Amino acid sequence: MIAHASHTERADAHEIGDVAAYMAKLGESARAAAAQMRRASTSDKNRALLAMADHLQRRRGEVLAANASDLARGRENGLDTALLDRLALNDARFDAMIEGLHQVAALPDPVGEIDGLRSRPSGIQVGQMRVPLGVIGIVYESRPNVTLEAASLCLKSGNACILRGGSEARDANAAIAACICEGLREAGLPDTAVQVVAITDRAAVGHLITMPEYVDVIIPRGGKSLIERISREARVPVIKHLDGVCHVYVDATADLGKALAIAVNAKTQRYGTCNTMETLLLDAPVAETLLPKLAEAYAEHGVELRGCERTQDILGGIVAATEEDWHAEYLAPVLAIRVVDGIEPAIEHIERYGSHHTDAIVTEHYGLARRFMAEVDSSSVIVNASTRFADGFEYGLGAEIGISTDKLHARGPVGLEGLTTRKYVVLGDGQVRQ
Amino acid sequence: MIAHASHTERADAHEIGDVAAYMAKLGESARAAAAQMRRASTSDKNRALLAMADHLQRRRGEVLAANASDLARGRENGLDTALLDRLALNDARFDAMIEGLHQVAALPDPVGEIDGLRSRPSGIQVGQMRVPLGVIGIVYESRPNVTLEAASLCLKSGNACILRGGSEARDANAAIAACICEGLREAGLPDTAVQVVAITDRAAVGHLITMPEYVDVIIPRGGKSLIERISREARVPVIKHLDGVCHVYVDATADLGKALAIAVNAKTQRYGTCNTMETLLLDAPVAETLLPKLAEAYAEHGVELRGCERTQDILGGIVAATEEDWHAEYLAPVLAIRVVDGIEPAIEHIERYGSHHTDAIVTEHYGLARRFMAEVDSSSVIVNASTRFADGFEYGLGAEIGISTDKLHARGPVGLEGLTTRKYVVLGDGQVRQ
8 A cells, every 4th residue: 555645755656566675775765864964963953953844834734734634534534533633733733843843953962972081091081972873763653743753853863764654644744754854955964864654554664663774773652552563573672662550659658738739630630641640559547538638639530439448448439449450551530549558568569560650659758768769660750749740841851752661771751862872982092902 | 401500400490391481480580589689788789799709719619510510511512622611610710700709899889879860940850860670681601600790790780680501501500600699698688689590491591581571681692693593582672792893994194103003903912802803994195104014013913914906906915805804703813904095985884894893093183083983883983092992891891791782772891880770760849740
């Protein structure tokens, strides 16, 4: 199945019958572009980002028309409302895309930074220089603004990228890609630094994730099943985000005012995000005082509670939480509550049922705060604040390509730095090894 | 095939008929040990290391006898001399093992270090804390001292590990493992923090590298075919070392004294190491002066030269380098030489034929040095020093579990820091997200 996305892609698509050959060609071009991008100056990269913003602004009508054609096709194909909503660009979303480009241009360039340059007894100096990863493959679903977001972050971090969006957004993606390429050319950078896969054949993803000679890392963005499939089949490292089964543990030493505010915010500020609390753990001595107040607050927000036996004893009339509930990422106004006896069973629960994403403790006890921070093995560990803070913008990364639940390379919110790596640099003056 | 390695392992081995179940049991124990190791104090970890050294010292006779039995079996099975040499422990190697434990104990503990703690506009403070990876699986070949080296580095960095050595070293490995476990117990740490796989069935490796629920990362140490097989089949991230096709480029702006010293040292200081130069690139204007001097020096060391046409024209009587030579990791007294026209074709050659391991430039030109550092995409990039410096000890890491040719996570020499990861820590005072 070949998408007739734009004039350029149409020509390419007719030429290629073979998906493997097409993907290899993209890979080869990306590898060559990566070598040029590695030495691109900060000002050229910023110039490209701002030129893209200009082109998008000028071609707003064209991009929105392409999006309208995607939406019409989507409705014909019976896509559900939620998917159509994610697919839709309106003026506000369009403005946010342009604003995003300006923000990325304003971020400091991580490339070239040298850390820890030290003299060694041999007389050499050794340090580590931050450099681009090379070629990044990004596989995502319906939202066309991801095309621009991903491209801008890869560009600023000096990488080339191959973007594979959802087929339902193919027309808008192609129109956005055209603006990106014009921006690159205007700044004298290779327009192959950002390539959007123009064929919608699913086999394209299979090739993209199994070309280690051309692609250094894959970042999948989308539903869990997409990510699991890619992780299973990739022959290239994957930076991925799986579940967010996040906890708040309220210790007996907590300030109850803070506990109440945090427990309510972590659940209700937004339901569908990965850093939303899904299970609340309450230390037994404060359960009796806190639970009725919490129940009242949650009732106001329409949050359904499911509790352990002790929670049920205190609150009465709430559903029993099952083993399944402790594992659940509801992404909905539902909360599991368990009463525990202190920090140890709390940490054990988090270790057993959690997804190592984001977990918080509420306590005024110095030693317990320290212990929770050291022992909870999650990508974000929080003391006395809402789990909802686990986010690249809140952390000050300036931008976020995703949140990694992996342990290697990047863990937690991934910004520009996560799209780079460090190599050793050695400065000598003729030294040889004895 | 079950190895009867020691009393404990013998019992285990008889109990298990099923390799998968045995490996899962090791994995489960390692996962539990990792949770305890994560909170182990620096002093307990150091105490365990020093206790291991004591036990090894006391049981020297026993360990050497076990090694002698491995060697006898190896001779019976017709192992070649090089392999038998790697397998053999003598007093000097034994002393080095004990000394290594003292060195690792003396290294700073990377765990718990918090970087870049900054206040955010929301009032939270955000930083990154260095924490253990969790469970590390190490697959290696004949050298029994790797058992101790790997165990000590994993322990110091707060990880649990599962070690799978070569079957030819099974008796020495088991005897060393017994000393390790006693050291752990003496310091009050779980003796399952270091587990040596007691069955020699090759299927054990297959299970070890496909248990993401129990193992966080695999580090293979050994020949290229072992590493390629593991990378291909692993369902867990792999930190690996492949080829070292290293280059020295001598620019026309080089100090010729330095160039001569570096080019000779990089090739001849040791032939079999991954950071040994395999191809020398000479800028045309200095080729005529340098080549005869180099040829003389290499002849003294018995290094065979293979050259491009221009090299042949200058030197005469040397073998022509083929396409294969530019790709070759000789690990032997053989050197490929190419005359190029400046830094650009030099970098192109390195990009095309190199293995992104270690590459050096010799130049007195500031701009060229800077350009080579930025543009050569290798794990170590060196200016005016021998490639042989690319080594954890020379870089000041204090210890080295290997050199990574990967780009993600760890690149170049991997010390204790490469066995850790960073999680975000957030310190608040009741903050909620608006």
